[in-house]
Amino acid sequence: MSAAPLAAARKRRLPSLPSLPSLPLLLPGAGRAFGAGAAALALLAAAPAPAYGPAGPRGPHLVADPASLVDPLIGTGGVVHTFPGPVVPFGMMQLGPDTTPDRPYGGGYAYRAKRLSGFSLTHLSGPGCAAAGDVPLLPVAGAMPTSPGKASVGFSHGRESVRAGFYGVTDDSGVTTELASATRAGIARFTFPAGQDARLLLKLRGGATQVDGTRVRFVSDHEITGSVESGHFCRAGNTYTLHFAIVFDRPLVGGGTWRGSTRTALSRPVSPELSGRDGAYALFDTAAGRTVTARIGISYTSQEGARRNLDREVAAKDVDALEDDAHTAWNRLLGRIAVAGGTREEQVQFYTALYHALLHPNVFSDVDGRYAGMDKRVHTVPRGHAQYANFSGWDTYRTQAELMALVDPAVASDMVTAMLRDYDEGGSLPKWAQNNGESWVMVGDPADGIIAGAHAFGARSFDTRRALEVMVREAVGPNHARPGQAVRDRLGYLPVDGRNWSCCHFYGTVSTQLEYDNADYAIAAFARSLGDRATYTRFASRAQDWQNLFNTASGYLQPRLAAGGFAPGFTPGATRGFVEGTSAQYTPMVAFNLRRLIEGRGGARAWSRYLDGLLEDIRTPAPTLADLNNEPSIGIPWQYDWTGEPWKTQRAVREVQQTLWSDSPEGQFGNDDLGAMSSWYVWSMLGLYPAVPGSDLLVLGSPAFPLAIVSTPGARPFTVRGRGATADAPYIQSLTLGGRTHTAPWLRYRELPGRTLDFTLGTVPAKSWGAGPTSAPPSDATGQLPWPRS
Numbered sequence: 001m002s003a004a005p006l007a008a009a010r011k012r013r014l015p016s017l018p019s020l021p022s023l024p025l026l027l028p029g030a031g032r033a034f035g036a037g038a039a040a041l042a043l044l045a046a047a048p049a050p051a052y053g054p055a056g057p058r059g060p061h062l063v064a065d066p067a068s069l070v071d072p073l074i075g076t077g078g079v080v081h082t083f084p085g086p087v088v089p090f091g092m093m094q095l096g097p098d099t100t101p102d103r104p105y106g107g108g109y110a111y112r113a114k115r116l117s118g119f120s121l122t123h124l125s126g127p128g129c130a131a132a133g134d135v136p137l138l139p140v141a142g143a144m145p146t147s148p149g150k151a152s153v154g155f156s157h158g159r160e161s162v163r164a165g166f167y168g169v170t171d172d173s174g175v176t177t178e179l180a181s182a183t184r185a186g187i188a189r190f191t192f193p194a195g196q197d198a199r200l201l202l203k204l205r206g207g208a209t210q211v212d213g214t215r216v217r218f219v220s221d222h223e224i225t226g227s228v229e230s231g232h233f234c235r236a237g238n239t240y241t242l243h244f245a246i247v248f249d250r251p252l253v254g255g256g257t258w259r260g261s262t263r264t265a266l267s268r269p270v271s272p273e274l275s276g277r278d279g280a281y282a283l284f285d286t287a288a289g290r291t292v293t294a295r296i297g298i299s300y301t302s303q304e305g306a307r308r309n310l311d312r313e314v315a316a317k318d319v320d321a322l323e324d325d326a327h328t329a330w331n332r333l334l335g336r337i338a339v340a341g342g343t344r345e346e347q348v349q350f351y352t353a354l355y356h357a358l359l360h361p362n363v364f365s366d367v368d369g370r371y372a373g374m375d376k377r378v379h380t381v382p383r384g385h386a387q388y389a390n391f392s393g394w395d396t397y398r399t400q401a402e403l404m405a406l407v408d409p410a411v412a413s414d415m416v417t418a419m420l421r422d423y424d425e426g427g428s429l430p431k432w433a434q435n436n437g438e439s440w441v442m443v444g445d446p447a448d449g450i451i452a453g454a455h456a457f458g459a460r461s462f463d464t465r466r467a468l469e470v471m472v473r474e475a476v477g478p479n480h481a482r483p484g485q486a487v488r489d490r491l492g493y494l495p496v497d498g499r500n501w502s503c504c505h506f507y508g509t510v511s512t513q514l515e516y517d518n519a520d521y522a523i524a525a526f527a528r529s530l531g532d533r534a535t536y537t538r539f540a541s542r543a544q545d546w547q548n549l550f551n552t553a554s555g556y557l558q559p560r561l562a563a564g565g566f567a568p569g570f571t572p573g574a575t576r577g578f579v580e581g582t583s584a585q586y587t588p589m590v591a592f593n594l595r596r597l598i599e600g601r602g603g604a605r606a607w608s609r610y611l612d613g614l615l616e617d618i619r620t621p622a623p624t625l626a627d628l629n630n631e632p633s634i635g636i637p638w639q640y641d642w643t644g645e646p647w648k649t650q651r652a653v654r655e656v657q658q659t660l661w662s663d664s665p666e667g668q669f670g671n672d673d674l675g676a677m678s679s680w681y682v683w684s685m686l687g688l689y690p691a692v693p694g695s696d697l698l699v700l701g702s703p704a705f706p707l708a709i710v711s712t713p714g715a716r717p718f719t720v721r722g723r724g725a726t727a728d729a730p731y732i733q734s735l736t737l738g739g740r741t742h743t744a745p746w747l748r749y750r751e752l753p754g755r756t757l758d759f760t761l762g763t764v765p766a767k768s769w770g771a772g773p774t775s776a777p778p779s780d781a782t783g784q785l786p787w788p789r790s
Contacts, residue, residue, distance in 0.1 A: 060340035060341030060705075060706050060707055061340055062338040062339065062340045062707065062709065063335075063338060063339055063340065063347060063351070065331060066330070066331060066334035066335055066338070066351045066354075067164045067165070067327045067330035067331045067334060067351075068163070068164075068327075069347050069348050069350075069351040069352070070163065070164040070330065070334070070348075070351050070352050070355045071162070071163075071348055071352050071663060072084040072085075072162050072163065072164065072167075072352070072355070073111060073162050073665050074348075074349070074352045074663060074664065074665065074667035074668070075107070075125075075126065075352075075356065075665070075667055075668055075672055076104075076107060076109050076110065076111040076665050077110070077111040077112065077664070077665030077666035077667075078665070078666040078669075079104070079670065079671060080107075080126055080666070080667070080668055080669075080670070080671065080672050080677075081104045081105045081106050081107040081125070081126045081127065081128075081671055081672065082107045082125045082126050082356055082672050083096045083106070083107035083108055083109055083123040083124075083125055084096060084097065084107075084109055084162045084167055085097060085109075085119070085123060085167050085179060085181070086164075086165050086166050086167050086179050086180050086181045086186070086322075086323070086326060087165075087181050087326075087359060088165070088181060088182060088183055088325075088326045088329050088330070089329055089330065089333050089358050089359075089408075089411075090183075090358065090359070090360070090361070090362045090363050090388070090411060091181055091182070091183050091184075091359075091362055091363065092122075092183060092184045092298065092362055092363045092364060093121065093122075093181045093182065093183065093184055093185055093186045093296075093298055094121070094122050094123040094132070094181065094359075094362075095119060095120075095121060095167070095179045095180075095181050095186040095188065095296070096108065096109065096119060096120065096123050096167060096179065097109050097116050097118075097119050097167065097169065098116065098117050098118055098119070098120050098133055098136055098206075098208075099113030099115060099116055099117065100113065100115050100116070100117040100152045101113075101115075103117070103130075103133070103208060105127050105128060105129055105130050105131065105208075105671070106123060106124035106125060106126060106127040106129075106130070106131045106132060106208070107123055107124070107125060107126060108120060108123055108132075108133045108208060111157075111665035111666075114154055114155070114156070115152040115153065115154050115155065116138070116152060116153055116154075116155050116169070116171060117136055117138065117151075117152045117203075117206065118136025118137055118138035118201070118203055118206060119136060119137050119138070119177060119179060119188060120132070120133045120134055120135060120136040120137070120206070120207070120208075121134050121135050121137075121186075121242070121244060121296065121298055122134045122242065122298070124360065124390060124434075124674060125356055125359045125360060125672055125674055125675065126356070126671045126672025126673050126674060126675070126676075126677070127233075127392060127671060127673065127674060128234075128671045128673065129233055129234035129235075129441070130208040130209050130233075131208055131209060131233050131434060132207070132208055132209075133206070133207050133208030133209075134207045134228055134230060134242045135202060135203065135204060135206065135207070135226075135228060135242070135244055136203040136206040136207075137188060137200060137201065137202060137203075137294070138151055138152075138153070138200070138201040138203065139175045139177060139190040139192065139198070139199070139200050139201075139292075140153075140173070140175075140198075140199045140200070140201055141173045141174060141175050141192050141193050141196040141197065141198060141199075142173065142196045142197055143197065144197075144199060144263070144281070145201075146261075147261070148201050148203070148258055148263075148279055148281065149203055149205060149206065149258070149278050149279055151201060153171040153172055153173050153175070154171060154172035154173075155169050155170075155171045155172060156172075159171075164326065164327060164330045164355060165180060165181075165322075165323045165324075165325075165326030165327045165330065166178070166179070166180055166319075166323045166326075167179045173193070174192075174193035175190060175191065175192055175193065176190070176191040177189070177190055178190075178191075178319050179319070180319045180320075180322035180323045180326065181322065181326065182313040182314055182317070182322060182325065182326075183313060183363055184297060184298060184299070184309035184313055184363065184366065184367060185295065185296060185297040185298070185309045185310045185312075185313040185314040186295075186296050186314065186322070187293060187294070187295050187296070187314055187317065187318065187319050187322055188293070188294045188296065189291060189292075189293045189294075189318075189319045190291065190292045190293075190294070191290050191291045191292075192284075192286050192290045192291075192292070193290070194286075194290060197283065198283070198284045198285075198286045198290075198292065199281050199282065199283050199284070200281065200282045200284075200292070200294070201279060201280075201281050202216070202224065202226070202246075202279055202280045202281065202282075203278075203279045204216060204226065204228055204277055204278060204279045204280065205228075205278045205279065206279070207228060207230045209230055209231065209232045209233065210230065210231075210232045211228055211229065211230050212229040212230065212231075212239065213228070213229040213275065213276070214226065214227070214228050214229075214275065214276060214277055214278070215227045215228075215273050215274065215275050216257060216273070216274050216277055216280045217271055217272065217273040217274065218252075218255060218266060218269055218270055218271040218280075219270065220269065220270060221251040221252045221269035221270075222247055222248050222249075222250075222251055222252070223245065223246065223247045223248070224245075224246045224255075224280065224282065225243070225244065225245045225246070225303045225306070225307070226243070226244055226273075226280070226303070227241055227242060227243040227244065227303065228241070228242050229241050230242065231434060231435070231437050233432070233434045233437075233439040233441060234432075234439055234441045236439035236440060236441060236505075237437075237439075238433075238434055238435075238437025238438055238439045239437050240300060240372070240434070240435035240436055240437055241300065241372070242298060242299075242300060243298065243299045243300070243301070243302055243303045243305060243306045244296060244297065244298050244299075244303075244306050245296070245297045245298075245303060245306040245307040245310050246294050246295070246296050247294070247295045247296075247310060247315075248282070248284075248292060248293070248294055248295075249292065249293040249294075249295075250284060250285075250289070250292060251269070251284075252269050252282045252283060252284060253283050253284060253285045254266070254282075254283035255269065255280065255281055255282045255283055256280065256281055257274055257277040257278075257279065257280045257281075258277065258278055258279050258280075258281070259276065259277050259278050260278065293318070293319075295310055295314045295315060296310065296314075297309040297310025297311070297313070297314070299366050300364060300371065300372040300435060300436065301366055301370045301371060301372050301378050302378075305366040305368070305370060308366060308367055308368060309366055309367050312367040313367065330355065333358060333407060333408060334351055334354055334355065334358075335711075336407050336408075336710065336711045336712065336713075337354060337406075337407065337682070337686075337708060337709075337710050337711075338708065338709045338711070339685075339705040339707065339708045340705060340706060340707040340708070341705050341706035341707060341722075341725065342704055342705045342706070342725070343727075345662075345663045346685070346704060346705070348663040349661055349662070349663050349667065349681070350681070350682065350685050350704075350705075352663070352667070352678075353661075353668075353678035353679075353681040353682050353685075354403075354407075354678070354682050355678075356672055356675050356678040357400055357403055357404070357675035357678045357679045357682060358404065358407065358408070358675065359674070359675060360390045360391075360392070360674040360675060361388040361389060361390050361391050361415050361418070361674075362388060362389065362390055363386045363387070363388060364386070364387045364388055364389035364390075364418070364435065364436070365380075365381050365386045365387035368380070369381045369382070369383065369385075369386075371387040371436075372435070372436045373421065373422075373425040373426070373436060374421075374422050374425040374426025374427075374433075374436050374437070374438065375425040375426060376436070377425070379421070379425070381421075385414050385417070386414055386418075387418050387421065388411075388414060388415045388418040389418070389433065389434070389435050389436065390433070390434060390435065390674065391419070391430040391431075391432065391433050391447070391450070392432055392673050392674040392676065393430060393431050393432055393433075393442070393444075393446030393447055393449075393450060394431075394432060394441075394442035394443065394444060394446050394515070394631070395442075395631050395673035395674060395676035396446070396450065396673070396674060396675065396676045396679075397446040397447075397448075397449030397450045397453060397522075397693050398449070398631055398634065398635070398676065398680075398690075398693055399634070399676065399679040399680050399683055399689075399690060400674070400675045400676050400678075400679040401449070401450040401451075401453040401454045401457075402453045402454065402456065402457040402679075402683075402690040403457075403679045403682055403683065404454065404459075405453070405454040405455070405456075405457040405458045405459040406457045406458060406710065406712055407712070408713070409454075409457075409458040409459045409460065409461070409712060409713060409714060409715075410459075410461060410713065412454045412457075412458075412459035413454070413459040413460065413461035413462045414461075414462075415450075415454070415459075416450070416451050416454055416455075416459060416462045416467060417462045417463070419447055419450070419451065420462070420463070420466060420467060420470060423470050423474070426438060427479065427480070428474060428479055428480050428481040429445075429447030429448075429451075429470065429471070429474055429481060430447060431444075431445070431446060431447065431481060438480075439505075440480065440503075440504040440505040441505055442505070442579070443505070443506065443507065443508055443511060443512040443515055443579050444511075444512060444514075444515020444516060444518070444519060445474065445475065445481050445482050445515065445516060445519040446515070446519065447471070447474075447481075447519075448471050448475070448519040448520075448522040448523050448526075448694065449518060449519060449522040449693035449694050451467050451471060451522075451526065452471075452522040452523065452525055452526035452529075452693070452694030452695075453522065453690065453693055453694055455467075455526060455529065456525065456526075456529065456690075456694065456695055456696040456749065457690070457696060457749055458712055458714070458715060458749075464526075464530055465530070467526075468523070468526060468527055468530060468532065468535065471523050471526070472523065472535060472539075475519065475520065475523060475539070480503055480504045481504070482516065483503055483504050483506045484498065484506055484509075484512065485516070488513065488516065488545070491548075491562070492545050492548045493509075493513060493545060493548040493549050493560055494509035494510075494512055494513045494516075495509065495559075495560055495561055495562035496509045496510070496559035496560060496561065496567050496576065496577045497561050497562055497567070498562055507579065508577060508578050508579035509559060509577050510549055510557055510558070510559050510577040510578055510583070510586065511577070511578045511579035511580075511581065511586055511632070512579070513545070513546065513549060514546060514557070514586060514589050514590070517542075517543045517544075517545065517546045517590070517592075518543070518589070518592070518693050518694075520539045520540075520542045520543035521539065521540060521543040521592040521692070521693070521694060521695075521780070522693050522694025522695075523535070523539040523694070524536045524537075524538075524539035524540035524543065524694075524780075524782075525592075525692070525694040525695040526694055527539065536782075537782060537783070540592075540780055540782035540783055541782055541783020542783070543592065543593075543783075544593065544596075544782075544783050544784045544785055545785070546590050547596070547600075547784065547785045547787065548560070548785070550587075550597070550600055550787075551566055551570075552600055552787050554570070554572075555587075555600070555601045555602065555606075555610075556570075556572055556583045556584070556587050557583055557586060557587045558570050558577070558583060559576055559577030570583070571583075572584040572623070572624050573622070573623025573624045574623075575623075579632075580630055580632065581627060581630065581632045581633070582623045582624070584614065584623060584624045584625070585614070585623075585625075585626060585627055585632055585633050585636075586632055588611075588614075588635065588636050588639055589632055589635070591635055591639075591691045591692045591693075592692045592695070592779070592780050593779045593780050593781060593784060594639065594642050594777075594779050595642065595776070595779035595781070596779060596781060596784050598642060598643070600787060604642070604643040604644055605643075607639070607642070607643055608640060608643040608645055608648070611636065611637075611639055611640060611643070611648070612648075613625075614626040614633075614636055615636065615637060615652050618652075618655060618656060618659060618660065619659060619660075628656055628660060628669065628670075629660070629669035629670025629671075629677075630670055631673065631676060631677075634677075634680050635689070635691060637649060637652035637653050637656060637701075638653065638689045638691055638699050638701065640652070641699045641700065641745040641746060641770065641776065641777055642776045642777055642779075643776075644770075644771040644772070644773070644775070644776065645767070645771065646700065646732065646745035646769065646770035646771070647731055647732070647765035647766065647767055647769070647770075649699075649700075649701055649745070650701050650702045650730040650731050650732060650765070651730055651731070651765070653684050653689075653701040653702075653730070654701070654702070654704070654727075654730035656684070657681070657684060657685065657704065658727060661681055668681070684701055684704075685703070685704045685705065686703055686705075686708055686710075686720050687700055687701045687702045687703035687704070687720060687722070687757075687759065688700065688701070688720075689701065690749075691746075691777065696748050696749035696750055697746060697748060697749075697777060697778070698746065698747055698748065698749055698752075699745060699746045699777050700732070700735075700745045700746060700747070700770075701730070702722065702725070702730045702731065702732055702759060702761055703720050703721075703722035703725055703759055703761075704722070704725060704727075705720075705722055705725060706721065706722050706723065706724075706725045707719070707720070707721055707722070708720040708721075708722075710752075712753070715753045716753040716754035717753075717754070718752040718753050718754060718755055718756070718757070719755075719756040719757065719758075720756075720757045720759075721756055721757070721758045721759060722759045722761055723758070723759060723760045723761060724760060724761040724762060725759075725761050726761075726763075728763050729761045729762055729763045730761065731761060731762050731763065731764060731765040731766055732745075732759055732760070732761060732766060732769050732770070733760045733761060733762045733766045733769065734759075734760045734766075734769065735757070735758065735759050735760070735769070736756075736757075736758045737751065737755060737756075737757055737758075738751075738755035738756065739756070739758075742757075743769065743770060743772065743775060744770060744772075744775045744776075744777075745770035745775060745776075745777065746776075746777035746778075
């Protein structure tokens with residue numbers, strides 16, 4: 001939805017719906033289908049606002065059409081790097097616009113930009129490095145550009161329409177582009193101005209990263225196929241091959257290719273496969289009709305696979321039908337967390353964040369189950385399942401994996417199974433894996449947190465014993481996932497001056513060891529849930545070696561030398577030994593045994609003062625302040641629950657929600673990192689936070705909505721009720737769980753199904769609630785160490 005229509009829509013309200021006390025009402029969207037062309041786009045501005053109902057006699061109404069509340073333009077400003085193109089949940093095909101000269105990482109679209117370079121077939125939502133953007137398609141009216149690879153066209157948001165399942169724009173040349181996607185295929189409908197030549201450019205070398213090779217073939221006067229070899233995420237060595245097939249609804253009357261400044265026209269509408277071209281173009285005669293529809297299939301296995309995906313998913317569809325399908329699919333998934341009340345802006349932010357959290361990892365296998373493995377061979381998944389790819393592990397193990405399992409445990413289980421296949425084919429669980437190549441970007445062993453976290457929140461349809469076996473094997477044996485593990489075993493820590501790391505993007509020894517500790521504890525929690533006490537004890541104990549880096553004299557985790565002493569020159573804001581952060585920001589990242597860390601810092605009052613300092617100014621990240629636009633800091637506002645002051649968590653989390661999030665293109669802070677930050681927001685708006693990766697511990701803030709109902713398939717729904725919830729009322733006055741008084745600022749997810757978590761909220765903190773000496777969330781002291789001597 002463009003900025004102007006969006007602002008207008010916010011002033012409207014839809015007709016109210018009947019009060020629904022228990023389950024969400026999911027209604028298919030209505031009035032969204034429209035014909036081709038600029039006139040149709042203009043109609044959108046007058047369309048009804050999304051479903052948002054005022055309170056009825058029995059309380060607020062549950063959102064009836066959550067997909068209509070999604071605004072894909074949120075996150076396309078600043079450095080969030082989301083993409084506004086149409087996509088279905090976990091979709092492989094991610095058609096969407098790319099801007100120039102500013103082409104943000106992964107998302108490809110900068111809201112402030114004024115020119116489009118094309119509509120590429122793939123995107124990643126919010127990464128911190130350039131990625132995807134493969135094969136941009138650019139419709140061109142008039143003469144062939146002299147430099148087609150650099151061609152672009154102006155556009156404005158006033159002639160743009162964006163919503164879940166659809167993207168449309170009329171560019172400055174008068175061409176209207178409308179896009180919709182299925183899982184592995186999509187449709188682009190181009191309406192050209194009358195009386196001008198109509199061309200479609202295929203920018204084969206127009207991807208967001210290095211393109212190593214291209215192939216293209218004009219199969220007939222209706223079809224073009226090809227492939228591109230790309231990858232190199234964060235300049236790494238990972239590569240993949242994307243195959244595509246494009247079938248047009250009208251014949252080409254001309255076409256050709258280009259390489260550099262040399263253009264070669266086809267003498268006939270059929271060609272052999274041509275390699276090494278920078279691009280290709282198709283020419284259409286629009287005298288009899290100005291609209292050209294392109295049906296596009298993609299595959300990472302073969303061109304035949306791309307064509308099968310096209311035939312199965314979009315051959316019998318048009319843009320409007322495909323949008324309706326996507327809208328229905330999003331409603332089915334988003335509706336599993338049905339909220340009521342709050343402001344319309346909060347509902348827009350909430351459902352847009354949930355939408356962004358359910359884009360990746362995405363389907364990677366074809367309709368016949370074939371996929372390209374980590375060993376570069378083609379494999380096949382069992383019928384009824386899919387292979388998944390694009391695991392931004394360092395980011396997503398903290399909150400996104402847990403949320404995905406809560407919303408769709410079957411897909412989350414398939415994702416875990418996909419990770420185990422990656423291990424079998426590539427020798428390690430995915431760390432930061434793009435498609436079927438591992439980049440090794442970032443540190444730690446995040447797959448453990450993803451697998452254990454998904455299991456803790458309901459993903460159970462995978463081989464748990466096999467998963468634990470693989471997790472343990474990777475955690476103890478020589479492998480690329482944990483370089484330095486042998487040194488850690490020998491010294492009890494990773495020395496900042498160590499050199500025996502061998503490979504795999506290893507740096508920031510303090511951060512890396514904390515990541516290993518959290519991964520080890522995730523293994524321990526997973527083993528305990530499976531009844532394996534020996535493995536639980538082994539890894540819970542090993543996770544405590546963070547204490548070897550804690551300096552009781554300074555109260556901080558510090559880099560340590562191989563000879564044994566702490567490295568000189570330390571300050572809390574120093575970055576030596578840390579990854580995208582400082583000691584001040586990383587020291588709290590021991591949630592599984594936070595009580596021990598608080599003891600080492602001098603007790604609850606001292607820890608509370610420390611948190612106060614970290615959160616003194618959340619708007620201005622600084623070395624000694626929490627950096628709430630990056631994952632290592634996102635648990636910090638919740639840690640007052642351990643100090644007997646949960647009211648401070650309630651206040652801090654609400655401040656973050658209201659200060660760092662908005663329903664605008666710059667609507668959140670920092671890279672979204674494939675849904676990681678959006679997941680934090682979703683959890684926080686429910687008043688819950690999965691504080692310990694791998695476990696089902698939920699610490700409490702306060703709900704922002706008067707009512708939320710979570711309907712996880714295979715489990716009984718649970719309800720979160722926020723009586724008196726308003727923007728200025730974050731403070732818990734009282735709480736019941738299943739009708740019984742609950743006085744602790746934490747609970748286990750396993751306690752929620754079939755029950756109601758009933759908050760009474762107010763504008764003034766109830767400082768005695770959750771403040772009892774036994775109320776703090778649990779800490780696991782298994783195997784904890786005596787304090788090392790400073």
